Amino acid sequence: MQPILLDGRWVQAQAPEGSFHAFNPSQGQELGERDYPISGWADLDAMLDAGQRAAAEMAQLPGERIGAFLDAYAAAIEARADALVETAHRETGLPLEGRLRNGELPRTTGQLRQAAKAARDGSWARPTIDTAADLRSVLGPLGGPVLVLGPNNFPFAFNGVSGGDFAAAFAAGNPVIAKAHPAHPHTSQLLAEAALEALQSSGLPSGAVQMFFHTSNELGLRVVTDPRTAAVAFTGSRPAGMAIKAAADAAGTPAYLEMSSVNPVFVLGGALRERGAAIAAELAASCAMGAGQFCTRPGVTVLPPGADTDAFVQEMQRLTAATPPGVLLTPRSPQLVADAVNALRAAGAELLAGGEIADTAGYAFQPTLLKVSGSRFIEAPRALQNEAFGQVSLLVLAESQAQLLQIAQALEGNLTGTIYSDTGGADDAEYDALEPALRHRVGRLINDRMPTGVAVSPAQNHGGPYPSTGHPGFTAVGIPASLLRFAALHSYDHVRQHRLPPSLRDANPTGSLVRLVDGQLTTADL
Numbered sequence: 402m403q404p405i406l407l408d409g410r411w412v413q414a415q416a417p418e419g420s421f422h423a424f425n426p427s428q429g430q431e432l433g434e435r436d437y438p439i440s441g442w443a444d445l446d447a448m449l450d451a452g453q454r455a456a457a458e459m460a461q462l463p464g465e466r467i468g469a470f471l472d473a474y475a476a477a478i479e480a481r482a483d484a485l486v487e488t489a490h491r492e493t494g495l496p497l498e499g500r501l502r503n504g505e506l507p508r509t510t511g512q513l514r515q516a517a518k519a520a521r522d523g524s525w526a527r528p529t530i531d532t533a534a535d536l537r538s539v540l541g542p543l544g545g546p547v548l549v550l551g552p553n554n555f556p557f558a559f560n561g562v563s564g565g566d567f568a569a570a571f572a573a574g575n576p577v578i579a580k581a582h583p584a585h586p587h588t589s590q591l592l593a594e595a596a597l598e599a600l601q602s603s604g605l606p607s608g609a610v611q612m613f614f615h616t617s618n619e620l621g622l623r624v625v626t627d628p629r630t631a632a633v634a635f636t637g638s639r640p641a642g643m644a645i646k647a648a649a650d651a652a653g654t655p656a657y658l659e660m661s662s663v664n665p666v667f668v669l670g671g672a673l674r675e676r677g678a679a680i681a682a683e684l685a686a687s688c689a690m691g692a693g694q695f696c697t698r699p700g701v702t703v704l705p706p707g708a709d710t711d712a713f714v715q716e717m718q719r720l721t722a723a724t725p726p727g728v729l730l731t732p733r734s735p736q737l738v739a740d741a742v743n744a745l746r747a748a749g750a751e752l753l754a755g756g757e758i759a760d761t762a763g764y765a766f767q768p769t770l771l772k773v774s775g776s777r778f779i780e781a782p783r784a785l786q787n788e789a790f791g792q793v794s795l796l797v798l799a800e801s802q803a804q805l806l807q808i809a810q811a812l813e814g815n816l817t818g819t820i821y822s823d824t825g826g827a828d829d830a831e832y833d834a835l836e837p838a839l840r841h842r843v844g845r846l847i848n849d850r851m852p853t854g855v856a857v858s859p860a861q862n863h864g865g866p867y868p869s870t871g872h873p874g875f876t877a878v879g880i881p882a883s884l885l886r887f888a889a890l891h892s893y894d895h896v897r898q899h900r901l902p903p904s905l906r907d908a909n910p911t912g913s914l915v916r917l918v919d920g921q922l923t924t925a926d927l
Contacts, residue, residue: 407613410607415443426492437581437586439617440615445620456544456631458606459575460574464520468521471517477598489556495556512565516572523911525572528917530916540573540889542573545631546577546608547633549633550580560581561582562612563596566636581614632886633654657877659864659870665703665809665843666701670709674823685724697816697852699851701794702796706799717753724768726759726766726792729766734791735765738758738789741788745785745787745793750785754768773797806838812839819847844864
C-alpha cells in the first residue's frame with residue numbers, strides 16, 4: 402500500500418480503514434497498480450502532533466527561510482514536470498498540452514513563487530506601530546497546522562499539497578496537513594515528494610508539510626474540530642463544505658470554504674442586437690471548458706424579452722447539441738450531473754438539448770441546455786440555482802426589463818457575476834439599474850467577458866458572498882490577500898525592543914519593509 406507523508410518520512414498507514422484505487426476517466430477504467438490507504442485516527446493524530454511541533458518552530462523563522470522553501474518547491478515541481486503532467490492526464494482526463502503542461506503547472510509554480518516573494522517581503526503582514534501609545538501589531542502565524550482539502554478539478558493549482566491555499570497558508574508561516582483528492586492520488590504523491598525534497602534542502606521542520614490520501618467523513622470532521630487544527634481551507638461541493646462549516650463553527654475553527662456558484666451572466670438588449678451570435682459562441686465555449694467542471698462556469702444566463710433573445714436561444718440550442726461531451730472526473734460524476742439536471746427540470750426548467758449520460762467509454766454527460774421563465778425563477782430561486790458540475794447551462798427568460806432586476810435580487814451569493822452590454826452605451830441605463838443588486842451578490846463583477854478562468858493577480862477576488870464561500874471578506878486566489886486567511890493579529894503593548902518580532906522593532910529589519918508608523922506608510926527606521 403502506498404505510504405503517507407508523516408513528519409518528514411513516507412510511512413505505512415497505521416491500521417487503515419480500507420483502501421482505494423485511482424481511475425482513468427477517459428477510459429472508464431480502474432488504475433489498479435497502486436492501493437491508497439484510507440487513514441484511521443492514528444495517522445491523523447500523529448500528523449496533528451507533528452504539525453503542532455512544526456508550527457512552534459516555524460513561528461520563529463524569518464520570511465526568507467519560508468520563501469526559500471517555496472522557491473525550492475516550485476523548482477522541484479518543474480524538475481518533475483513530465484511525470485506530473487502525464488500522471489495528472491491519466492488520472493483526470495484533462496488535456497496534456499494546453500491545460501496541464503502549458504497552463505495549470507506553470508500557474509502552480511508561479512503562485513508558489515509569488516507566495517515566496519510575499520513571505521520574504523513581509524509587508525502583507527501589515528506591521529503597524531503607534532509610538533505615542535507604544536502599541537505595535539503584526540499579522541503572524543496561527544500556532545498550529547492548517548488542514549487543506551483540495552478539489553478534483555485542478556490537480557495542481559488547487560491541490561491540497563501544492564495549490565493556492567497551500568501556498569498562502571505556508572507563506573503566512575503555518576505548517577500544512579494536506580488531504581489528497583481520491584481522483585488524483587498519484588499526482589498528489591508526486592507533488593508531496595517534491596515538497597519533501599524542498600523541505601529537506603531548506604532545513605525546515607519535518608512536520609511542515611504532511612499528506613494523507615483519504616479518510617472517513619467522520620474522522621475528517623474530527624480533524625476539523627481538533628484543537629490542534631489552526632484553520633481549514635476547503636474547495637469542493639456545497640454539501641461537503643456545509644458539513645465542514647457546521648463542524649468548524651461549533652468548534653471555533655477558522656474555515657475558509659469555496660463551495661458552489663452558478664456565476665450568473667446578464668446579456669442586455671443592446672448587446673444582443675449588436676453581437677448576440679458572438680456572445681452565444683462565447684457562452685457555449687465557456688460552458689464546454691473542462692467539460693463544465695470549473696467553479697466559475699456560467700451556469701445561469703439571464704436574457705431580456707424580445708426577438709433577439711429568441712434567436713440567441715436557438716443559437717445556444719444549436720451550439721450545445723453540436724458540442725461533443727467532455728470527460729468528467731470521477732465514476733460518480735455522470736450520475737451527479739444527471740441528478741442536478743433532473744432537479745432543475747423538476748423545479749420547472751425545460752430541456753432544450755442533451756440531458757442524458759453520454760454513451761462513451763469514459764465518464765461523460767451530454768452537453769445540456771435548459772430554459773425557464775423569469776417568473777418561475779423568482780418563484781423557485783434556490784432550486785433553480787442548484788449547481789450542476791458539468792456542461793449544463795440554464796437560460797432564464799425575463800418577461801420585462803424590470804424583471805431583470807428582480808431576478809438579480811433573487812440570486813444567492815456567487816463567485817462571479819457578468820453583464821454584457823452594448824459597446825456604444827445603449828444599455829447604460831439598464832446597466833446602472835442592475836449593477837448595484839448584482840454587485841452585492843458576487844465577489845468579482847465582470848463586464849463583456851465570460852467568467853471562466855481566474856488570473857493569479859494581487860487584485861483578484863476568488864471568493865464571494867455566502868453560500869459561494871463561507872466568508873465574503875477573503876479570496877482563495879491572489880497574493881498577498883489570500884495569506885490574510887491564515888494569520889492572527891498579534892499586538893504588543895509596551896514590549897521591550899529585543900522581545901518584539903523584528904518587523905516591529907525601531908530598526909526596519911530589511912530597510913525595505915513597508916510599515917504603518919503613526920498613520921504613515923514608511924520604510925524608515927523609527
